[in-house]
Amino acid sequence: MLEAAGLRFEAAAAAVDEASIKEAAQAEAIPAADTALMLADAKAERIARRHTEALVIGCDQLLVSEAGWFDKPVDLAAARAQLQALRGRTHQLVTAIVCHRHGQRIWQHVAVPRLTMRDVSDSFLDVYLAAEAAAVTQSVGAYRIEGPGVQLFSKVEGEHAAILGVPLLALLGFLRQHGVLLS
Numbered sequence: 001m002l003e004a005a006g007l008r009f010e011a012a013a014a015a016v017d018e019a020s021i022k023e024a025a026q027a028e029a030i031p032a033a034d035t036a037l038m039l040a041d042a043k044a045e046r047i048a049r050r051h052t053e054a055l056v057i058g059c060d061q062l063l064v065s066e067a068g069w070f071d072k073p074v075d076l077a078a079a080r081a082q083l084q085a086l087r088g089r090t091h092q093l094v095t096a097i098v099c100h101r102h103g104q105r106i107w108q109h110v111a112v113p114r115l116t117m118r119d120v121s122d123s124f125l126d127v128y129l130a131a132e133a134a135a136v137t138q139s140v141g142a143y144r145i146e147g148p149g150v151q152l153f154s155k156v157e158g159e160h161a162a163i164l165g166v167p168l169l170a171l172l173g174f175l176r177q178h179g180v181l182l183s
């Protein structure tokens with residue numbers, strides 16, 4: 001997405017124990033937006049230690065529904081169970097992004113797209129999961145909205161890029177304001 005937007009960057013995975021941060025946040029009833037910001041910060045801080053002069057962008061996304069918070073499903077069985085819990089309901093993709101420079105968070109933003117999933121049948125899920133296979137484990141919602149996953153929904157509210165994990169318009173606005181991009 002960043003490449004398609006014309007940005008030059010390096011991607012780096014941050015070794016952060018997200019599960020324990022999420023568990024602690026839920027135990028302390030920390031809101032999803034603050035939890036996603038904490039996770040994005042933890043990833044950015046980790047990378048910034050290795051790239052002290054860089055502008056580091058960190059992201060994280062939580063799926064929040066009436067049935068609770070969901071992470072990326074570990075396998076197809078978990079993806080099926082997750083989709084059965086989400087169907088017929090609206091869920092939010094709480095998507096946090098932060099920018100760090102010289103050891104400080106200099107910008108933050110949280111986008112919260114809302115997606116209303118149809119009450120899809122089990123036979124629909126059989127066909128969908130057989131077609132999507134391992135791709136559904138790469139996404140917190142067990143769907144790729146840019147692919148067949150769009151068939152799951154009756155209504156989508158919010159920025160497409162934010163659903164894919166990066167609130168791009170807000171990021172580009174910050175990068176212009178910060179002098180990284182031309183206005």
Ligand SMILES: Nc1nc2c(ncn2[C@H]2C[C@H](O)[C@@H](COP(=O)(O)OP(=O)(O)OP(=O)(O)O)O2)c(=O)[nH]1
Pocket residue numbers: 014018059060061062071072138139140141143144145146149163164165
């Ligand atoms: N391609 C695609 N990705 C999606 C969609 N919905 C959510 N995602 C992705 C965006 C995020 O990268 C991911 C969920 O965020 P996570 O923070 O759990 O995983 P992430 O891949 O950001 O890295 P992480 O493993 O947390 O370091 O799911 C979608 O419809 N299509």
